[in-house]
Amino acid sequence: MDLTRDSASPLRIRVVSDGRAGIQNQALGLAEAVQRLRPSDIDVCRIGWRPLFDRWPSVVKQPWMRDPASDAALPSDGAPWPDIWIATGRASLPLSVRAASAGPGRPFVVQTQDPRWRTDAFDLVVAPEHDGLSGANVISILGSPHRITPARIAGAASAFDVLSGLPRPRVAVLIGGRSASHDLPADHAARLAHDIGKAVQAAGGSVMVTLSRRTPPEAEAALRDGLADVAGWIWDGRGDNPYFAFLDAADQVLVTEDSANMATEAASTGKPVQLLPMVARKAQPKFDRLRQALIARGLARPFDGTMDVMGIGAQPLAETERAARELLNRYDRWRAA
Missing domain, CATH: 3.40.50.2000 (Glycogen Phosphorylase B;)
Known part of the structure; x- marks a missing residue:
């Protein structure tokens, strides 16, 4: 693992999804929550696959099958990886697995939602409680990560x-x-x-x-x-x-x-x-x-057909922030290992 990076410089976080707002905002919301806890630079990558390959199983997809309009989420020509990779959705899975197995200098790879893949293929999975997913590297939260505070x-x-x-x-x-x-x-x-x-x-x-x-x-x-x-x-x-x-x-x-x-x-x-x-x-x-x-x-x-809301309303749900704190705890331990 590469420990030469200046720990005082901002974290480099890459957000990867198919670009649809409801999907992207899960990864971006988690990245922004990390950014609120620790100085970070976030770049957002949209990933798509050529129509011929889009419905192929994720396990057989290769980077060359990507839609030419996709962003270059994987570094090339010796460019460095980000420190943390946060991805959401089916389209991101083949690249997340490749990032997690890239060897020295690779990023800490976080997948949100249930990836329907071996959870140990990622460093961390942030999944909704209602998905019922469990594992040593799984954080369960109420609902999904998002950008609202x-x-x-x-x-x-x-x-x-x-x-x-x-x-x-x-x-x-x-x-x-x-x-x-x-x-x-x-x-x-x-x-x-x-x-x-x-x-x-x-x-x-x-x-x-x-x-x-x-x-x-x-x-x-x-x-x-x-x-x-x-x-x-x-x-x-x-x-x-x-x-x-x-x-x-x-x-x-x-x-x-x-x-x-x-x-x-x-x-x-x-x-x-x-x-x-x-x-x-x-x-x-x-x-x-x-x-x-x-x-x-x-x-x-x-909803009961009235605007009488006495007795409801609560402290804002802050599960994305909880997931971000745990993400950083695990990232720090992973980097120090």
């Missing part, structure tokens, strides 16, 4: 003038959509819009709605129609993303139960959180475990 979102609302005039309580509504486990048909979206609108209007408040790329167009139309008479803003996907601003401006957060990322991000604001029901497409024990954990710890409650 009260300090990070503070002031984000000031970038959007429209938010300052919205009546309170301001309710951030985070809508997911169709996935392997959940669906959002138009009739269900219409019922959600009706119930949300009725509750918000009864409270004299307003909505701030953001939709997912997974939100079906017919569900989006039903939501827009159902909330048309409610004060607020439904973001149309144009211009700067107001997601952080909505969380900053919100007095309460409603989030659909289909997204582990959005649910844990909402819980990390310290604001009252209610979980909106979705249509289950199949049994969903992992989501059930996450939902039950959030409720049991007082971080959320099921």
Whole structure:
């Protein structure tokens, strides 16, 4: 192991993913949490694979199979490795395994989510509790790593003038959509819009709605129609993303139960959180475990059609910070070995 690096210089952290926001933000959020604990420089690499090879098993993929538009995550021509490699998602797995087996000077390799690979192929795996993963080099956290902290979102609302005039309580509504486990048909979206609108209007408040790329167009139309008479803003996907601003401006957060990322991000604001029901497409024990954990710890409650949130709201969930502290502890021991 190379110990010649100046320990007083910033850590070099490489974040590797396929670039999709929900995937990249897990690795980037963990890297930023490390950066808050110790001076660090972060570079972000997007990895993709040529269409012919994209669905091939990760174990047989080779670097030359990458999409030419991918970033060069692996160093070449004798360039140094980063100190810490943090990756998320299927696309990153072949390169993470290669980085972990690169020999002297290699990085400390961290994989988030359940890699569905031998966990001992990595130096550390940061996995959600609801995945049920275990091992000597596994840290289990409630939900997934992410970028949300009260300090990070503070002031984000000031970038959007429209938010300052919205009546309170301001309710951030985070809508997911169709996935392997959940669906959002138009009739269900219409019922959600009706119930949300009725509750918000009864409270004299307003909505701030953001939709997912997974939100079906017919569900989006039903939501827009159902909330048309409610004060607020439904973001149309144009211009700067107001997601952080909505969380900053919100007095309460409603989030659909289909997204582990959005649910844990909402819980990390310290604001009252209610979980909106979705249509289950199949049994969903992992989501059930996450939902039950959030409720049991007082971080959320099921949406009951009211804005009466007395008794909920808690200390912000800070699992990403906990994972970052443990990552640094293990990195320091690994480097000293």
